[in-house]
Amino acid sequence: MTAVGSLNRSFASSNRAAETSGVLYVPRVQPLDGALGALSFFTRLLKNPLRILPAAAYEEGIVWAERAGRLVCWITDPALIKTVLLDRRDVFERTSVTQRLLGPLLGNGVLTADGADWKWQRQTAAPVFRHHDLLSFVPVIAEAAERLLGEWRQDEAGATRNIDRDMTLVTFDVISHTLLPGGESHVGPLIGRANVDYQKPLGWQMAYANFKIPAWVPHPGWLKMQLARRRLRSAVASLVAERRANPTGKDDLLQRLANAKNPETGAQMPDELLIDNLLTFFMAGHETTAKALTWTLFLLARAPQWGNRIAEEVRQVAGDGPLKPEHIDKLVITTQVLKESMRLYPPAPIMSRQARVDSELGGAPIKAGTQIIIPIYAIQRHRRRWTNPDHFEPGRFAPEVEAQIPRYHYMPFGAGPRICIGMAFSLIEGIAILATLARAASFGVAPGSDPEPISRVTLRPAGGMPLSVHLR
Numbered sequence: 001m002t003a004v005g006s007l008n009r010s011f012a013s014s015n016r017a018a019e020t021s022g023v024l025y026v027p028r029v030q031p032l033d034g035a036l037g038a039l040s041f042f043t044r045l046l047k048n049p050l051r052i053l054p055a056a057a058y059e060e061g062i063v064w065a066e067r068a069g070r071l072v073c074w075i076t077d078p079a080l081i082k083t084v085l086l087d088r089r090d091v092f093e094r095t096s097v098t099q100r101l102l103g104p105l106l107g108n109g110v111l112t113a114d115g116a117d118w119k120w121q122r123q124t125a126a127p128v129f130r131h132h133d134l135l136s137f138v139p140v141i142a143e144a145a146e147r148l149l150g151e152w153r154q155d156e157a158g159a160t161r162n163i164d165r166d167m168t169l170v171t172f173d174v175i176s177h178t179l180l181p182g183g184e185s186h187v188g189p190l191i192g193r194a195n196v197d198y199q200k201p202l203g204w205q206m207a208y209a210n211f212k213i214p215a216w217v218p219h220p221g222w223l224k225m226q227l228a229r230r231r232l233r234s235a236v237a238s239l240v241a242e243r244r245a246n247p248t249g250k251d252d253l254l255q256r257l258a259n260a261k262n263p264e265t266g267a268q269m270p271d272e273l274l275i276d277n278l279l280t281f282f283m284a285g286h287e288t289t290a291k292a293l294t295w296t297l298f299l300l301a302r303a304p305q306w307g308n309r310i311a312e313e314v315r316q317v318a319g320d321g322p323l324k325p326e327h328i329d330k331l332v333i334t335t336q337v338l339k340e341s342m343r344l345y346p347p348a349p350i351m352s353r354q355a356r357v358d359s360e361l362g363g364a365p366i367k368a369g370t371q372i373i374i375p376i377y378a379i380q381r382h383r384r385r386w387t388n389p390d391h392f393e394p395g396r397f398a399p400e401v402e403a404q405i406p407r408y409h410y411m412p413f414g415a416g417p418r419i420c421i422g423m424a425f426s427l428i429e430g431i432a433i434l435a436t437l438a439r440a441a442s443f444g445v446a447p448g449s450d451p452e453p454i455s456r457v458t459l460r461p462a463g464g465m466p467l468s469v470h471l472r
C-alpha cells in the first residue's frame with residue numbers, strides 16, 4: 001500500500017467516525033514515525049512536507065534530527081519558540097531554504113529581508129495596517145463577497161464549485177480594491193494560474209534544498225515556475241511604472257512604499273525593491289486568507305450545524321443587508337469558527353529560522369546554519385497542549401475560553417516582531433467574507449472528496465476543494 005493510499009484510507013474511515021460521534025474529527029496528516037532511507041525521505045518530503053513532521057513533535061517540546069549531514073531541530077515548546085522568535089531573535093534569522101523558495105519571486109522585500117533591511121520596510125508599511133482604519137474596508141470586502149455570490153446564483157442549484165479557486169479570486173479582488181488598488185488590471189489576469197504554477201513545484205525546490213541539489217536542476221514544472229515568476233514580476237513592474245507616472249496623492253500601501261526613503265541612505269525605494277514588496281503584499285495578502293476560507297468552508301460542509309449558527313448570527317447582527325464595519329466585532333460565532341479552522345488548518349503551516357552564529361538552544365550547542373523548524377501545524381494539534389486536538393470545536397475560541405489559551409500554543413500568524421503584519425486585515429476580511437457567504441449558502445462535500453492538506457508555503461488541499469453550494 002502506498003503512503004497516499006493509506007493516508008486517504010485513514011481520512012475516509014475517520015470521517016465515518018465523525019459522523020457517529022457528532023463532533024467533527026479531522027485527522028492530522030500521518031506523522032513520520034521512525035527513520036527512513038534517503039530516497040523514501042525525499043519522496044515523502046516531495047509529496048508533502050507535513051509528512052516528515054516527526055511524531056515526537058506532537059508529543060515533546062524539541063526534536064533533533066540529522067538531514068543530509070546537517071542538524072535540524074523541530075520546536076513546539078512555548079519557551080523555546082519565545083526564545084527563537086522574540087528573546088534571541090538577533091541570533092535566529094530567515095533561513096536559506098526560505099530564501100531559496102521565495103527569494104526568486106519576492107526578492108528582498110519585507111517578508112524575506114532581515115536586519116536593518118527588514119526594519120525600515122516594515123516600519124514603512126505598518127501605518128497602513130491599523131485595525132480601526134482597516135475596518136473602513138468592510139463594505140468593499142462585502143461587495144467582493146457579493147460579487148462571488150452573484151456568480152453562485154447563476155449556477156444550477158447544488159452545483160459543485162472549485163472553492164479553492166473561488167476563495168483565491170475573491171481575496172485577490174479584495175486586496176486589489178483596498179490596499180493595492182490597480183492590482184486588478186495588471187496582476188489580476190495572472191492570479192489563479194501564475195501562483196499555482198509558481199507554488200506547485202515548490203515541493204521539488206524544498207526537497208532539493210534539503211538534499212543540497214542546486215536550484216537550476218530542472219524538475220517537473222520548473223519551466224512553468226520560471227515563466228510564472230517572470231510574468232508576475234513584469235505585471236507588477238507595469239503597475240509601478242503607471243503609478244510613478246501618475247501619482248494619486250492617496251495614502252495607500254502602494255503610494256507609501258513608492259514614497260519611502262531608506263533612513264540610512266536617504267534614497268527612495270528602488271523600483272526592484274518596490275516590486276519585491278508589492279509582490280509580497282499581493283501574494284501574502286490574498287493567498288493565506290484564501291486558504292483560511294477554503295478550509296473553513298470545508299469544515300462547514302462537514303459540520304453544517306456551524307454554518308447554520310453563523311447564518312443565524314449574521315442575520316441577527318446585520319439583517320439581510322450588507323455587512324458594515326460596526327458588525328465585525330459582534331460576529332462572535334463567525335470569529336470562533338474562523339479561528340478554530342486556522343488551528344486545524346493553519347494557512348501558513350510551517351515557519352523556520354536558522355542560527356546566524358554558533359549558539360545553543362534548549363541547553364544543546366548548535367552550529368551556525370542549524371535549521372530550526374517551528375511547525376505551526378503540530379503546535380496547534382499538540383497532544384499534550386490541546387484536549388481533543390483533532391476535533392473541530394469552535395467553542396475553544398469563545399472569548400472567555402480563548403483568554404485561557406497560553407501564548408505560543410496557538411499562533412497561525414507567527415509571533416514576535418515579525419508577526420504577520422496583515423493579521424488584523426485578514427481577520428476582518430475573513431470574518432466579513434465568511435459571514436456574507438454562510439448567511440447565503442450552505443456547503444456539501446462532493447462524493448469521494450477528502451483532501452489532504454499539503455504544505456506549499458501555504459496549506460493547499462490536494463486536488464483542490466470541490467464543494468457543492470446550496471443557496472439558502
Ligand code: HEM
Nearest residue numbers: 111284285288289292347348351413414418420421422426
Ligand atoms: C489568514 C491569513 C494569514 C496568515 C495565516 C498569515 C500568516 C503569517 C505568518 C505565520 C507570518 C510569519 C512568518 C515568519 O515569521 O516566518 C506572516 C508574515 C507576514 N505576512 Fe501574513 N498571514 C496572513 C495574511 C496576511 C495578509 C492579509 C498580509 C498582507 C496584507 C500578510 C502579509 C505578511 C507579511 C508582509 C509578512 C512578513 C512580516 C515580517 O516579516 O515582518 N499576511 N504571515
